[in-house]
Amino acid sequence: MCTAITLQSEQLENFFGRTMDFSYGIDPELFIIPKNYEWTNFLSNKTISNKYSFMGIGQKKDGMLAFFDGVNEKGFAAATLYFAGYAKYDDEENSMEKESISSLDFLHYILGKCASIKELNDILLNISIKGLPDPVTKTVAPLHWIATDKSGECVVIEQTEDGLNIFKNEIGVMANSPNFKWHMTNLTNYINVSQIQIDNSKWGNVQLKPFGQASGTMQLPGGYTSPERFVKTAYQKTHIKIPKNSLEAINACFHIMESVTIPKGIVVTNRNTDDYTKYTAFVNTNTCEYFFKTYNNTQIIKASLFNNYKDSKEPISLGKLERKVKFEEI
Template sequence: MSSLVKLVVALLPVSWGCSYVEIAYPDSGKTSYLIPRTMELWDLFNTTKYSIDAVPRGGGNKLGWLAPMNIFHFPPTYQPLKCPFEGMNEAGLTVSALYLAQSVYEQPEPGKRAIPVLELVPAILANCSTVDEAVKMLEAVNVVTERNPHFPDAVLKTATLHWAIADPSGRSIIVEYIQGQRMIHENTLRVMTNDPDIKWHWRNLNTRIHLSPSFPYQNEFMQVKADDEVGVVPRAMGHGYNLVGLPGDTTSPSRFIRLFYLRGYSMEAMPIKSFDDAVVLGTGLLNNVWIPFGPAAKDPRAGPSDGAEFTDYGVLKAPKEKVYLIRAYRNTQWRKVDLKRLDFSKGYTWPLEDGSLGIVDITDAGKITTPKQSEL
């Protein structure tokens, strides 16, 4: 590997800012879940591209699967590398990989298959139909950082991830590797972002216990009229004061808190009654953690390998319906792939960005409500 490639990939963060949340909705007397998720990265030397690929079953794949592909170009010696950090298979199993810098993976063991970090998402999607099967597979293999002909060594060394895995039954887990040990947690809170580890995020929710879903009347007992111009104080001067203290920055702890509390307050105020309701709320939650290009400052000490991070794409995925919705940074119109209608004996590809903004011109669709002046 050239010194330039070593420098580039050694400093490459896979993704600092991904967000993941699940929304429960009623489904034929049971509970199903919609999973909104964002993917954040920066455009490595203006060469990182994306596609949406359906990978067929066969050739070692028990199941076909669909995924947005990050396509990396590492000049000058490596061919373009396609890496899925997200996807759903034809059984409805979903996997989301998010950055976790503190990850330390397992060591290879005799008699056990070793799976490099960046190959875990496709390995699970191609071979597992349920969370239980994914757990059994993880118990039977070692997830490792090791040499692989398809990836530069330094990419594997810096590919530090943890994973959210869910299936149509509603079971959802988080898989982390801390100090070389596999940790599997039932994702009872159904929220996930990045560093620190998931238990830290759970405890950190307690630091925002002062937030409230209710209008702030609690200080009225000490109200005093200041004068005719100012009126009675203290009082709320508009809406939103119940959310004072809700963090608005793009850090992982802040995004975790926002997703948890905003989802909870929204569902309390307007209970989810259908899949469509879940899509509306999921879109709103993703909008709240969507990162435009520029505000998230790059690290100047990282040199040319770091850039301004932004939200490359967002997804809404429904394991029970086997429906996958995706939108890009420029074209934010949801586009749907129905996995039930795909023939997974074949492969397919779609562009993530289609060159448009997804804007629909409704000028000519307006209904006339008043007659022309000449008809009066």
């Protein structure tokens, strides 16, 4: 369970971020991957060299460094979200002529090689995404991806039984299952939702009046399923006042995500584990800055790719996301 959005300011800065909702234990860390960093393709054992440096949130476990989201030096950003019941990866028989990339490495691969959505489109023609068990769940995680660049263009990448597809994402929102086209069609069910108060109505001799403000939003869903989260964030991001600058934009992004942030105990899985929001993170794709907060520390932390970058042959860790809470006293 995760939700992702893009949001642009009046200054045309593009912001991109997500909630990380998960029922398995993870210990996320902020990394910088240097330009020209060489890493091993887990499927082919061949060396891959990154064209661009990037900063991303991920986790290193059992020798594998997998990323959940990130932004590179060119302002290209992307995130991985769960896609249960719909993801279907390639097999060896139908992808021999393409470079095989595991689903766990795909985000690392595109962040290291793409400067724009156009370049992403070109790269997708020549790769095949295959499933690989991850060290956290010990299963082949069903995934799909959302990507954007500093122009604000946004796409969704889904590998299903129909093949590898990339969809233009004009709404700038993504959640989990069903597929992206289903979510976009489902928005039509909420065509009457509005930020404007509905008018009084008369049923026979009975005068009906709205209960205070927000009557135009009564049809909005209130649960935490993927379709409900998609609708809520789509409505909010398309109706929120356009932020004037980067500070207003970051505040707006986190406010939007508050409606889909899941506290512990609200959603419990069949394994009797809590599915809750581990962290919420946004990036300014124009400045390559990260802003994040965690479940246990809601103070927003900021990190810059360029301020923390240094030449290295290895990933640079900026530390765990979980940090000690410090209250400001007055």
